[in-house]
Amino acid sequence: MAEKKKDQDPGPSVKDPEMYESLREDGASKSKAAAISNAAANSSREEVGRRGGESEAYEEWTVDELQERARELDVEGRSSMTKDELIEALRK
Structure with a gap:
């Protein structure tokens, strides 16, 4: 994996950069990755995973x-x- 460049930093609005990067690597959009990682930072990763989405694949x-x-x-x-x-x- 290439080293992360400074210009690829998600910025201060992302509260859990590690989760954000993981979600982006899995194919999530920037906004979706930011929303999920921030929700996890506000509560817990486990709670966010339980809430999940209602939509089918x-x-x-x-x-x-x-x-x-x-x-x-x-x-x-x-x-x-x-x-x-x-x-x-x-x-x-």
């Missing part, structure tokens, strides 16, 4: 549902994407 969504979510996030080219491409774009 993207693989369980229909193409229409994925396209709707992509529309909400202004993903470009969404109308011509396959299900796998939509999932990949939504996870960025």
Whole structure:
């Protein structure tokens, strides 16, 4: 793994940088990683894990549902994407 450069520092708004980096390495977006790591810092990692999300994995969504979510996030080219491409774009 390459050394972390100073310009890649998540900044002072991230309260648990170690968890943030781990989530980013696992493919979470910057905002999602920051939200989860900050929630964990405010309570505990175990409690945040128990709360979890209510949504099914993207693989369980229909193409229409994925396209709707992509529309909400202004993903470009969404109308011509396959299900796998939509999932990949939504996870960025």
